[in-house]
Amino acid sequence: MVEGDDGESWDRTTDSEYVEGVDGAELTDTGPDALTLTPEQHERLKTHLHGDQLNDIEYSDCRYLVVGRGDDRPGQRRRLVRDRLDDRTDATAFMLEDFGLxxxxxxxxxxxxxxxxxxxTHVVGVLEDFDGGHVWELGYLYHRQSRVRDRLWLLKRTYEDSDEQRERYDNGMAAAHLAALERAADERVVEWTDEADLRAAVDEVP
Structure with a gap:
């Protein structure tokens, strides 16, 4: 069991809202801060998290993990964020998908x-809505916010039409998670409305 910053206890191996589709019986949690793999999963994971890309992460001064939607136009904008951050001197930016999973x-x-x-060194969330698998990433960050609080940046898209704003972010649990993350990130929440705004928002991330 793990206790989040809100005092809520949760079990990462059985909480289906945390990672949809993961069989908790296949994971063994040996402590509050460790997600332990079966031997077979460990070997599979090693085939993905290795090589030059992982070396770049290890030896870069700034290491940006970029989370958010992975498909369609939102996915393209997320890759734009990754690429702009990756172009910085002594920096590397990456997404989970970059490792072939x-x-x-x-x-x-x-x-x-x-x-x-x-x-x-930085976790950068690019948020446009709550439609997609990145919602479980929000869940992870929410429950581990004490660990990522000082390195979390949220680039949150806002919509001029209030009805569209509600429609895009209409997910009770994810909305609660995002609200907690916004409180944790505080001044590191940067709002944007279009791609020009998004480019400027990326420039605010150190």
């Missing part, structure tokens, strides 16, 4: 995400 390997997403979170 396919949809059918969802049982590895949570441990891979945890490893990359721990290795990053």
């Amino acid at each position: 396919a949809g059918e390997q969802i049982d590895l997403w949570a441990p891979a995400f945890e490893i990359l979170c721990e290795q990053s």
